[in-house]
Structure formats: C-alpha cells, structure tokens
Amino acid sequence: MKIAVAKGDGIGPEIMQAVLDIFTANKVPIEYEYVDMGKWVFDKGYSNGMTPEAQQTIEDLGILFKGPMETPKGKGVKSVNVTARKTWNTYANKRVFQTLHGVDTVFSKAGIPIDLTIVRENIEDTYGGIEHMLTHDVALSRRFITRPGSLQVIKYAFEMASKNGSKRITCGHKANIMKITDGLFLEVFYEVAKEYPHLKADDVIVDDLCMKLVSRPQEFDVVVLTNLQGDIVSDLCAGLVGGLGFAPSANIGDHICIFEAVHGTAPDIAGKNIANPTALLLSGIAMLRHLGMMENAATIENALLYTLESGVHTGDFGDKSIPSVNTTVFANAIISNLGKTPTHGARPMLPNQPATQTVFKLEENPMIMSKEPEDELIVGVDMFIESSEQPMVIAEKCLLHVGDVFKLVTISNRGTQVWPKGSVFTNMVNQYSARFESVGGAAVTQTDILELYRALMADFKICSTELLNKWGDKNAYSLAQGQ
Amino acid sequence: MKIAVAKGDGIGPEIMQAVLDIFTANKVPIEYEYVDMGKWVFDKGYSNGMTPEAQQTIEDLGILFKGPMETPKGKGVKSVNVTARKTWNTYANKRVFQTLHGVDTVFSKAGIPIDLTIVRENIEDTYGGIEHMLTHDVALSRRFITRPGSLQVIKYAFEMASKNGSKRITCGHKANIMKITDGLFLEVFYEVAKEYPHLKADDVIVDDLCMKLVSRPQEFDVVVLTNLQGDIVSDLCAGLVGGLGFAPSANIGDHICIFEAVHGTAPDIAGKNIANPTALLLSGIAMLRHLGMMENAATIENALLYTLESGVHTGDFGDKSIPSVNTTVFANAIISNLGKTPTHGARPMLPNQPATQTVFKLEENPMIMSKEPEDELIVGVDMFIESSEQPMVIAEKCLLHVGDVFKLVTISNRGTQVWPKGSVFTNMVNQYSARFESVGGAAVTQTDILELYRALMADFKICSTELLNKWGDKNAYSLAQGQ
Numbered sequence: 011m012k013i014a015v016a017k018g019d020g021i022g023p024e025i026m027q028a029v030l031d032i033f034t035a036n037k038v039p040i041e042y043e044y045v046d047m048g049k050w051v052f053d054k055g056y057s058n059g060m061t062p063e064a065q066q067t068i069e070d071l072g073i074l075f076k077g078p079m080e081t082p083k084g085k086g087v088k089s090v091n092v093t094a095r096k097t098w099n100t101y102a103n104k105r106v107f108q109t110l111h112g113v114d115t116v117f118s119k120a121g122i123p124i125d126l127t128i129v130r131e132n133i134e135d136t137y138g139g140i141e142h143m144l145t146h147d148v149a150l151s152r153r154f155i156t157r158p159g160s161l162q163v164i165k166y167a168f169e170m171a172s173k174n175g176s177k178r179i180t181c182g183h184k185a186n187i188m189k190i191t192d193g194l195f196l197e198v199f200y201e202v203a204k205e206y207p208h209l210k211a212d213d214v215i216v217d218d219l220c221m222k223l224v225s226r227p228q229e230f231d232v233v234v235l236t237n238l239q240g241d242i243v244s245d246l247c248a249g250l251v252g253g254l255g256f257a258p259s260a261n262i263g264d265h266i267c268i269f270e271a272v273h274g275t276a277p278d279i280a281g282k283n284i285a286n287p288t289a290l291l292l293s294g295i296a297m298l299r300h301l302g303m304m305e306n307a308a309t310i311e312n313a314l315l316y317t318l319e320s321g322v323h324t325g326d327f328g329d330k331s332i333p334s335v336n337t338t339v340f341a342n343a344i345i346s347n348l349g350k351t352p353t354h355g356a357r358p359m360l361p362n363q364p365a366t367q368t369v370f371k372l373e374e375n376p377m378i379m380s381k382e383p384e385d386e387l388i389v390g391v392d393m394f395i396e397s398s399e400q401p402m403v404i405a406e407k408c409l410l411h412v413g414d415v416f417k418l419v420t421i422s423n424r425g426t427q428v429w430p431k432g433s434v435f436t437n438m439v440n441q442y443s444a445r446f447e448s449v450g451g452a453a454v455t456q457t458d459i460l461e462l463y464r465a466l467m468a469d470f471k472i473c474s475t476e477l478l479n480k481w482g483d484k485n486a487y488s489l490a491q492g493q
Numbered sequence: 494m495k496i497a498v499a500k501g502d503g504i505g506p507e508i509m510q511a512v513l514d515i516f517t518a519n520k521v522p523i524e525y526e527y528v529d530m531g532k533w534v535f536d537k538g539y540s541n542g543m544t545p546e547a548q549q550t551i552e553d554l555g556i557l558f559k560g561p562m563e564t565p566k567g568k569g570v571k572s573v574n575v576t577a578r579k580t581w582n583t584y585a586n587k588r589v590f591q592t593l594h595g596v597d598t599v600f601s602k603a604g605i606p607i608d609l610t611i612v613r614e615n616i617e618d619t620y621g622g623i624e625h626m627l628t629h630d631v632a633l634s635r636r637f638i639t640r641p642g643s644l645q646v647i648k649y650a651f652e653m654a655s656k657n658g659s660k661r662i663t664c665g666h667k668a669n670i671m672k673i674t675d676g677l678f679l680e681v682f683y684e685v686a687k688e689y690p691h692l693k694a695d696d697v698i699v700d701d702l703c704m705k706l707v708s709r710p711q712e713f714d715v716v717v718l719t720n721l722q723g724d725i726v727s728d729l730c731a732g733l734v735g736g737l738g739f740a741p742s743a744n745i746g747d748h749i750c751i752f753e754a755v756h757g758t759a760p761d762i763a764g765k766n767i768a769n770p771t772a773l774l775l776s777g778i779a780m781l782r783h784l785g786m787m788e789n790a791a792t793i794e795n796a797l798l799y800t801l802e803s804g805v806h807t808g809d810f811g812d813k814s815i816p817s818v819n820t821t822v823f824a825n826a827i828i829s830n831l832g833k834t835p836t837h838g839a840r841p842m843l844p845n846q847p848a849t850q851t852v853f854k855l856e857e858n859p860m861i862m863s864k865e866p867e868d869e870l871i872v873g874v875d876m877f878i879e880s881s882e883q884p885m886v887i888a889e890k891c892l893l894h895v896g897d898v899f900k901l902v903t904i905s906n907r908g909t910q911v912w913p914k915g916s917v918f919t920n921m922v923n924q925y926s927a928r929f930e931s932v933g934g935a936a937v938t939q940t941d942i943l944e945l946y947r948a949l950m951a952d953f954k955i956c957s958t959e960l961l962n963k964w965g966d967k968n969a970y971s972l973a974q975g976q
Contacts, residue, residue: 069916096909097916099920101920116600116603116605116707120602120603122599133909136636136667138909139670139671139972139973140875140905140971141672141674141970142673142875142959142960142970142971143970144962146865146866147639147640147641147863148639148640149637149673149676150637150959151637153619153633153636154631154632154634155632156630156631156632156907157631157632158630162920184619184721187619188619188622188634189622191619191632193632194632217724217727220728220732221728221729221736221737223707223729223732224707224729224732238667239725241667241700242700242725243703244700245700245701245703246700246704246706248704249703249706249707249708250707253704254704264920265918266918373917374917375883375884375906375915375918376920378920378922379881379923392623400858400860422623424579424616424617424621424637424639424642425579425621425622425623426621428858432580433548433580433581434856434857435581435582435746435749435855436582437582437584437616437641437747437858438860439639439641439642439862440860441637443623456955460943460947463943467939471960472939473960474957475958476625476956477955486625487626488622488623488625489571490622
C-alpha cells in the first residue's frame with residue numbers, strides 16, 4: 011500500500027514527521043511517496059499550488075495525506091486546499107468531533123460529552139466561486155446546489171452513519187429561506203432516508219442547529235449540510251472540543267480521498283518543534299480506518315487518548331501546572347503508550363477490513379445526472395437590468411418593448427417587488443429584475459427570448475438573464491418578495 | 494407618542510399583554526394602536542400576512558412592536574416577518590446578548606460572561622429569495638451583496654458601537670471564498686472604519702468566529718455580518734445566553750423600525766398563560782431606548798434583572814428547586830420590583846433623550862447608489878448552457894460559433910475549469926459555463942452579445958447569461974477554479 015504525502019507549509023513538515031514516526035513505530039503497512047504542494051510550489055510559478063508530477067502521483071495512488079498549506083494572498087490564485095478538494099471531486103468532508111480527556115473546554119468543564127460527526131458537501135454552494143459585479147454597486151455570487159451532487163454526499167453520510175451504528179442523522183439547512191436550493195438538498199435527504207429505515211432521519215434549520223449545538227450538543231449524532239453552512243457548523247463543533255488542533259478532517263470522493271489537518275500553518279512557530287500534531291494524527295487515524303487498517307487505527311488512537319489523559323501536552327493546551335513538552339517528546343510519549351488503553355473512550359479493537367477505496371483510471375469526466383423530466387417548457391425570462399430610475403419608469407419602458415409573446419409580470423429590486431405594487435419604503439439599488447412570462451403560459455423558444463433581449467437592449471443594459479422553466483405543472487423559479 | 498402593536502400568533506397575545514402591563518405600571522408614555530398581522534390574516538386571504546390598514550398604520554407611525562408570528566406552510570406565501578423587514582427596508586438587525594443571572598447556561602456555569610451585540614444585514618444575500626432551476630438537476634440561488642446596502646448596515650453598526658462606548662467592532666465574513674461579494678462587504682467595513690478611528694476595527698472569517706464564540710465569546714464586543722452568516726451567528730449567540738427566549742431583536746431602518754421577539758409562536762402552550770415574556774420584554778426595552786425613554790428602559794430592565802436574580806422563573810428555565818410561576822405572576826413580580834437594583838449588571842439611569850427616529854413621508858422609492866466608475870466596459874459574457882456532453886464536445890461547438898469578436902477562454906462545471914485543461918476526476922452536472930471574452934480585451938456591445946447568443950442557440954439551451962464587465966483595469970468577475 012502506497013499513499014501520497016504532502017508535508018505542507020509552516021509547521022506542516024514537523025507535525026507530519028511526528029505522525030509518520032508514530033505510524034512507523036506501530037508498523038503501519040504503508041509506504042509514502044512525497045509530493046510537492048503548497049506555498050513554495052505557488053512561489054515556483056505553479057498557479058494551482060501543485061506540480062504536474064504531484065498531481066499525477068496523487069491520481070495514481072488515490073490517497074493524499076497532507077499537512078496544512080498556505081495559499082499566497084493577493085496574487086489572485088485560488089486556495090490549494092479548495093482546488094484539491096474540487097478537482098478530485100472529494101464530495102464529502104467528514105469531520106469527527108469527540109471529547110478528549112486532557113483537553114479542557116467550556117463543555118468538558120460543564121460535563122457535557124461531545125461525540126458528533128459533521129458531513130459537509132464539499133464541491134457546490136458559493137464555493138463554486140462564480141462571482142460577477144452586475145453594476146458597480148451590485149455583486150453577485152451564484153449559489154448552486156445540484157441533485158446529483160447532493161445525492162453523492164447524502165448517500166455517503168447515510169452509508170457511513172449506518173456502518174458506524176449511528177442512531178440519528180440530521181440534515182441542517184435553510185430551506186425556509188432558500189426554498190429551491192436548500193429545498194432540493196432537503197428533498198434528496200428524505201429520498202435517501204427511505205433506504206435507511208433503521209436510522210432516525212430528521213432535519214433542523216441551521217441557525218436553530220447552532221443554538222442547540224452550544225447548549226445541548228449531545229442531542230446530535232451525524233449532521234449533513236451544504237458547503238458553507240457545513241463549514242461554519244464544523245468549526246463551531248471544533249470549538250466544542252478544543253479547536254482545530256483537535257479536529258480531524260477527511261475529504262471523501264469516489265476515486266481520490268484527502269486526509270488533512272485543517273488548522274493553519276502557524277508560520278510564527280514553524281521550525282521550533284513545538285507544534286501540536288494531534289489534529290493531523292487524528293486525520294491519519296481516520297485514513298487508516300478508511301484503508302481498513304482497523305487494528306493500527308485503534309492502537310494508535312488509544313495511545314493518543316492515554317497520553318492526553320496522562321496530562322502530557324504541547325504548549326497550546328492542557329494543564330498549565332504540568333510543564334508542556336515539544337512535538338518530538340509528545341510523539342515519543344504516544345509511541346511509548348502504544349498498546350495501552352485509556353480510561354475514557356477506549357476504541358475497540360476491530361479486525362482489519364479490506365480498503366473501502368478502489369483506485370481506477372477514468373477515461374472521461376463522469377457526468378452525474380438524474381432522470382430528466384418528461385415535459386420541460388421555457389415559459390419566460392428574468393432580465394436583470396441596470397437602471398437608477400424609478401420602478402414606474404422601468405415598467406413603462408419594458409411595456410413598450412414587451413411585444414405579443416410575453417407579458418411583464420413583476421419588477422423587483424434586491425428580491426422585493428416594486429412593480430406593479432410595492433412599498434415606497436423599499437430602498438433600491440441600480441439593478442432591477444424584470445420578469446417576463448409567456449402570454450397564457452404557452453411555451454416560448456430561445457428565439458423569442460432573443461427578440462425580447464434585442465428589444466429591451468434599446469433602453470437598458472441587460473447584466474444578466476435567467477430562463478424561467480416549467481416542468482410538468484411546476485414552476486422552476488421563485489416568486490419575488492411581495493409578488 | 495404612538496406606536497403600532499401586533500400581538501402575534503400562538504403565545505403572542507399573552508406575552509404582549511404581560512409586557513404592556515409592565516410598561517403601563519412604569520407609566521411608559523406611549524399609546525398603542527393594534528394592527529392586524531400574522532397567521533389569521535393570511536387565513537383571511539391577505540397573501541403578505543397583513544391588512545392594508547395595518548400597513549398604513551405602521552407606515553404612519555414608524556414603529557412596530559410585534560409578537561411572534563406564524564407563516565402558513567405549503568401555501569407558497571413568504572414569511573410575514575421577512576416581508577415586513579424587507580418591505581420597510583429595516584436594513585440592520587441588532588441583537589444584544591447578555592448574561593442574565595438566574596438563567597443557567599453552559600457558559601454561566603463556566604463563569605464566562607457574555608456581552609455581545611450582533612448586527613446583521615437584513616435585506617440582501619440569499620434572503621432576496623431569487624432562485625431558479627437552470628436544469629432539472631441544477632438549482633441556483635442568486636446571492637447579491639451591494640455597496641450601498643452594505644454601507645447602510647455597517648454605518649449603523651459603527652454609529653451604534655461608538656454611541657454605546659464599545660471598544661471593538663469586528664466584521665465577520667467569508668471573503669476568502671466569496672472574494673467579490675463578501676470582499677465588497679469587507680471593503681466597505683474598512684472604508685467606514687476610517688471615520689471611527691477611536692474604535693478598534695478588525696475582521697474574522699465566519700467559521701473561525703463561530704469556533705471562537707464557543708470557546709472565548711468574551712473577546713468580542715460588536716460583530717457585523719451579512720444576512721445569512723449573521724442569522725446563524727445570532728442564533729449561536731442566543732444559545733450562549735439561554736436561547737431565543739432571552740434574546741431581543743430590533744430591526745432598524747431609516748423610516749420604520751420593528752422590535753420583536755424572534756422565538757416561535759409555541760402553539761402547544763398558547764392560551765395557557767405559562768409562556769416566558771422575557772425576549773419580548775427585552776425587545777420592548779430596546780424600543781424604549783430607541784425612543785429616547787432611557788429612564789423607563791433602565792427601570793424596567795433593572796426590575797427584570799432583579800426578578801431573574803431572585804429566582805422567579807417561568808417553566809422553561811431557572812432553578813428547578815424553586816416552583817415556576819405563570820406569565821401573569823412573572824410579569825407582576827417584575828412590576829413589584831420596579832425601582833429595585835439588581836446585584837449583577839445594573840443598568841445606569843441615563844437621562845431621557847430625543848427619539849432617534851424621524852418618521853416622514855416618502856414621495857418615491859429611495860435609490861441608494863454610490864459614485865459610478867469613470868470607465869466601464871463590457872468585455873465578454875458567461876453563457877450558462879445545458880448539456881450532458883463531455884467538455885471537449887462543448888468546446889468544439891462553442892468554437893464553431895465564436896466568430897471574430899470573441900474568443901472562448903474557459904469552460905467550467907460547478908465552478909471548476911474542465912476546458913482547456915482540467916482533471917478527468919472532476920464530476921460534472923448537466924450545466925456548463927462557457928466564458929467568452931473579447932479578442933484583445935476590446936469593448937464589445939450588447940449587440941455583439943446578442944449575436945453570440947443567436948449563434949450558440951443553434952446548439953445549446955442557454956439557461957442564463959452574465960455580462961463580464963471591466964472598470965478601469967479591473968475585471969469585475971471571478972476566475973474559474975483551476976483557470
């Protein structure tokens with residue numbers, strides 16, 4: 011078994027060394043192939059933060075174990091961490107948060123045990139980074155949620171929850187506001203739930219979830235969320251167990267998986283051999299389980315828990331009355347505790363399993379798609395136009411150009427209807443949406459849309475357009491606020 | 494002084510009665526005009542949840558004090574709470590979270606005091622509710638952030654922080670990912686900060702903020718955020734002080750302000766006179782301060798704090814060894830404590846002030862706009878097309894139609910580049926973005942865009958378009974991941 015290892019920037023190399031030393035001491039049957047990724051690779055001129063050789067090696071081996079990495083600021087380059095997750099389609103980010111005895115938190119002091127798994131969608135949402143300025147005042151980020159993308163992560167979450175004997179799986183969402191996007195995610199969640207009748211599946215609005223997580227976190231078991239909400243909730247949960255220094259992260263895809271520490275590179279303490287390797291070690295342990303090396307995983311995790319319980323700690327945590335140790339001493343303490351069993355939360359010695367991962371070559375990009383609806387019609391278009399005039403003036407101009415095919419239905423500004431009726435108190439920005447629907451709900455063609463565009467162009471700058479689709483008798487678009 | 498009062502649904506009427514009884518006992522110089530809003534108004538057929546008379550009264554009086562309201566589910570109507578906030582342009586949602594002695598939380602047990610104010614943008618973001626299905630698999634929510642909208646809420650936050658003697662004001666954001674939208678919000682934050690040099694202004698990434706709020710909440714003072722992130726963070730903070738039952742909410746606009754309890758209507762206990770009126774009372778106290786009635790506000794708040802400290806509690810909180818009281822008895826306890834001073838966190842008796850609110854009639858909708866840039870060019874267009882073919886096939890078809898004016902620059906799927914280069918591991922959905930930029934970066938016209946649209950139409954369904962703008966030498970759009 012061979013995996014790719016990227017040591018990372020800052021404290022990356024020294025905490026990776028500590029983890030691999032522990033693996034070696036436990037005779038973990040893995041070989042490591044080191045790859046070039048991170049800040050120094052950007053600095054060499056590779057705009058995605060990795061060399062082509064690194065990319066090839068990772069794609070050949072299918073598993074990347076990585077230290078924290080830095081993306082240079084202000085050069086317009088995108089985060090190497092996000093690029094890795096997206097390019098290799100690691101659609102699920104799994105993060106396990108558990109109370110560690112020896113790591114004091116507000117919750118450990120209150121005697122509240124934490125044992126939570128957050129599964130975050132890892133590809134979609136505003137993380138697509140598709141952003142445009144529509145006018146000099148109006149910025150737009152396209153937040154997309156797809157059915158097959160949601161299906162991938164939700165199926166993973168249910169499968170994982172089922173395998174781990176979880177009792178409850180909860181969908182966090184904001185479908186009360188984002189009815190179409192988060193509504194889709196929630197719909198897919200309950201569709202998949204039907205295949206797992208032994209799991210209690212429910213949902214919670216994300217703000218309510220966060221309120222509950224800071225008061226009664228023990229009520230939750232597995233929570234699955236869209237990307238940004240999952241990002242926020244994951245870090246909140248990291249705070250419950252002591253911070254990112256104690257929170258592992260696994261990025262799961264069908265072909266390639268990435269196990270990494272998500273904390274920073276801590277350049278201020280880099281090279282001093284004082285960094286805390288716990289999060290990277292926990293990520294490594296998750297990788298061992300993923301590879302079916304259950305005995306190694308349990309032995310090393312028990313040694314870590316035993317060491318933390320015994321009060322050994324690096325400078326960033328632990329009982330201040332006990333002197334802190336450096337990274338090497340911390341790792342050696344864990345090595346010397348291999349085979350010991352902690353008092354709290356000892357992991358069971360499960361038999362080794364086959365690796366869940368199968369690496370295979372792809373000939374072309376997988377197109378993930380669900381069944382198409384039987385009847386699909388275009389019934390109109392939203393035209394996003396730049397103007398600083400009053401709604402009535404916009405309406406008059408639109409009505410001048412509307413023709414016979416379409417009718418002007420509503421004009422809104424920042425999502426709130428301002429024509430045909432609205433409130434004079436609604437403040438407006440210089441970007442309106444004018445909604446044109448076909449007369450009598452008839453199907454229209456792209457040529458009809460084009461002709462409307464041509465007509466409106468005479469009076470407006472059209473920043474953006476969105477087709478209005480109808481599937482069966484269901485409108486595939488939202489109403490304006492107040493419409 | 495007259496204000497509009499909407500009692501709300503469920504427990505709304507009884508907790509409103511309790512609060513107004515306390516106001517009356519303290520001789521608060523306000524008259525109340527009751528207005529019709531809420532579930533029963535929806536049920537009467539008003540699709541926005543309020544009668545036209547209610548709307549008129551609120552617009553005439555400028556202040557709405559409201560109980561919790563329910564929006565009927567599954568009727569396609571929008572939340573009356575959100576409609577009210579948006580229609581009247583209450584651009585800032587201010588929520589104060591403070592430790593209340595007598596209300597036990599994880600944090601009070603750990604001896605960590607909470608004193609935080611969250612200011613949330615209240616109009617923009619995905620709360621615009623502008624959503625479309627682009628294909629049967631791909632849902633889009635348009636997340637917009639505007640410069641003048643950001644300016645309104647951020648100026649309010651700084652002004653409020655300055656007036657209250659706050660020491661630190663922090664912008665929470667996700668500008669590392671949403672570089673254009675949250676980047677704009679952050680840019681405006683630091684522009685406004687220059688006008689308040691006596692305030693320490695800094696920023697924090699929202700996930701890091703949440704991690705810190707559950708471990709060291711005392712580090713923060715005032716935090717300002719965009720709408721969804723602010724929603725999540727507000728409710729997290731409510732959890733820190735005991736839940737929504739202890740968290741007031743004020744929606745501030747230039748013309749109309751709404752003070753409300755944001756907890757639910759609790760239909761299961763409605764009419765039983767056992768609900769906890771604290772959140773609505775705290776919202777009412779915030780309203781008194783807004784109206785300059787500083788003495789009434791301090792007297793009533795001190796009576797509330799004294800009552801909580803003394804162990805009086807409704808059934809939903811407090812020391813279980815002391816029997817709970819009903820809503821009326823709880824309110825009467827506060828009334829009997831008017832004039833008393835609590836041991837912890839007594840509010841100072843400030844002199845009354847003029848009301849900060851001026852109600853005036855508007856002749857037309859305010860257009861909020863910043864200065865236009867001097868040179869603004871259209872340099873291309875993103876075409877969002879439906880296809881389930883491979884990237885190379887899409888590219889060939891696009892190149893066939895590209896003409897002389899444009900060049901095909903990149904094709905991406907879910908924000909990740911798949912042409913001219915990409916990874917075969919990138920999974921795709923049936924919706925691509927093809928980016929066309931003008932040859933040599935020259936300015937193009939809408940007619941050029943129209944002709945490109947016409948040409949591409951032959952081969953593709955074009956779901957959506959976005960102009961690519963350039964202001965001066967700055968591209969007003971993002972790169973694709975991997976571009």
